Amino acid sequence: MTANLTKQSNFNAIIIGGGACGLMCAVQAGFLGKRVLVLEKNDRVGAKILISGGGRCNYTNLYSSPQQFISQNQHFCKSAMAQWTVDDTISFFETYGITGKEKTLGQLFPVTNKAKDIVEVFTGLCNDLEQEIWCDTTVKAVDRNEDGFVITYERYGKEAQLQTQKVVIASGGLPIQKLGATDFGMRVAKKFGLEVTETAPALVPLTITGKDQPWFEMLSGNSIFCRVWNDGASFEENILFTHWGLSGPAILQISSYWKPGEFINIDLLPNQNITELIIKERDINGKRMLMNLLGTLYTRKFAEALSSQLPVEKNLASLSKNEIEQIDKLIHQFKVKPAGDKGYDKAEVMRGGVATGELSSKTLEAKKVPGLYFGGECVDVTGWLGGYNFQWAWASGFVVAQDI
Incomplete structure (x- = not known):
């Protein structure tokens, strides 16, 4: 009353x-x-x-x-x-x-x-x-x-x-x-x-489901400095892999510009060029394995995760032009299509x-x-x-x- x-x-x-x-x-x-x-x-x-x-x-x-x-x-x-x-x-x-x-x-x-x-x-x-x-x-x-x-x-x-x-x-x-x-x-x-x-929700982690989820789940806990971008904005900060998808400062930032159904792009090596590194290292030691080079750039766990999509068993000298282009595209234009976000209870704003x-x-x-x-x-x-x-x-x- x-x-x-x-x-x-x-x-x-x-x-x-x-x-x-x-x-x-x-x-x-x-x-x-x-x-x-x-x-x-x-x-x-x-x-x-x-x-x-x-x-x-x-x-x-x-x-x-x-x-x-x-x-x-x-x-x-x-x-x-x-x-x-x-x-x-x-x-x-x-x-x-x-x-x-x-x-x-x-x-x-x-x-x-x-x-x-x-x-x-x-x-x-x-x-x-x-x-x-x-x-x-x-x-x-x-x-x-x-x-x-x-x-x-x-x-x-x-x-x-x-x-x-x-x-x-x-x-x-x-x-x-x-x-x-x-x-x-x-x-x-x-x-x-x-x-x-x-x-x-904004400044919120993004979820990955379906056939790609096990790959992200395997990397849970790995944090990598990246450039993340879409048509709206670009950010250079760390991303964090989780058992349900992606988090970390760069992901939270881009989430404010992301809409369901859209892709986001990730440069996994923003301050270096992987093609140039391969060519330079090949001139010094062509027998060096690609896996060995990736191991100097990332955690072992992340380098191993990339092995499912790259010819890591090859040495640098035997990499073809097409393979180097494939490596470059994966490292510098890694595409992700989030299924959604973690909602208001995990959003900052x-x-x-x-x-x-x-x-x-x-x-x-x-x-x-x-x-x-x-x-x-x-x-x-x-x-x-x-x-x-x-x-x-x-x-x-x-x-x-x-x-x-």
Whole structure:
């Protein structure tokens, strides 16, 4: 049974979702003297922050720019990311005691390697700024009336309502269900007549089934530096073979650009040319076996796996021109047709979401619904692996806070 409607005049806005975007929004609003209420369905805020980067939290990327984001409108994120830059993120966290250290490819982690330190910055600031956080609170519905918005929620088994002028939807995307992920943000958008761009798991391992599966299964645990590409993008990082298919940074990256039914290409030796190596080595020692050469380039297990598709029993001098071409094609244009992906529970983020055309790029307010804002993962802005999605979360939280 729903309690009587509560008129909430104390809060400038109610933020639904206590993740990266919602927490940054609450803190930045506090700096501007605005009071907000954060409603979080879990028993604590920052659940996804806490597990990110294996509990270490890759909280931004030094090279972050709009080019590393996937969206129906590539230009949409430019405004928010100009208002809150990578330097702003670094400075913000340094101000509150978190020094960053760069790992690979511009990825910035706290020097302590503890994601909880990131969350504690926000919980501490929310406390200092007297911003209110209600955990264990499930929002059932967002409706509109003549006074603004009515939020129906359940807390500690009791249902009640709140009245507010402005609502921020920072409820995340569909990964990861055990952390309370739902399609809430998209449902609210559709309820108010906003378009939602088709969603799919992103930064997700890919599966291999059928006759090729045993080959990948045999290589489970092998990691190889490769270039992986399709028509949409190209990445040079490690791939990891698993008993169900492919994972590793390069695969997670390309998965955001892959669609079912498509092939992906893998260069198994991106910084060298196998044909040149064969010719050079043949001139030195033509009796050397191809298997022996492959053993210097890869793990023994991987070299042996390639033997099923290459003339490894031959010495280099006896390789024909056609055989060398066959070797070159396999090594530099290894083709894979994934059967699917591992789904939202293994995905880092969600692709798609609330359509960018429905939102102001400057404030993230819904154009058709004044007072309703969307930020973070539920918006159709998806970053690469490596701290980019956190940078979008901080930036979107910041710009919303300026306007609420």
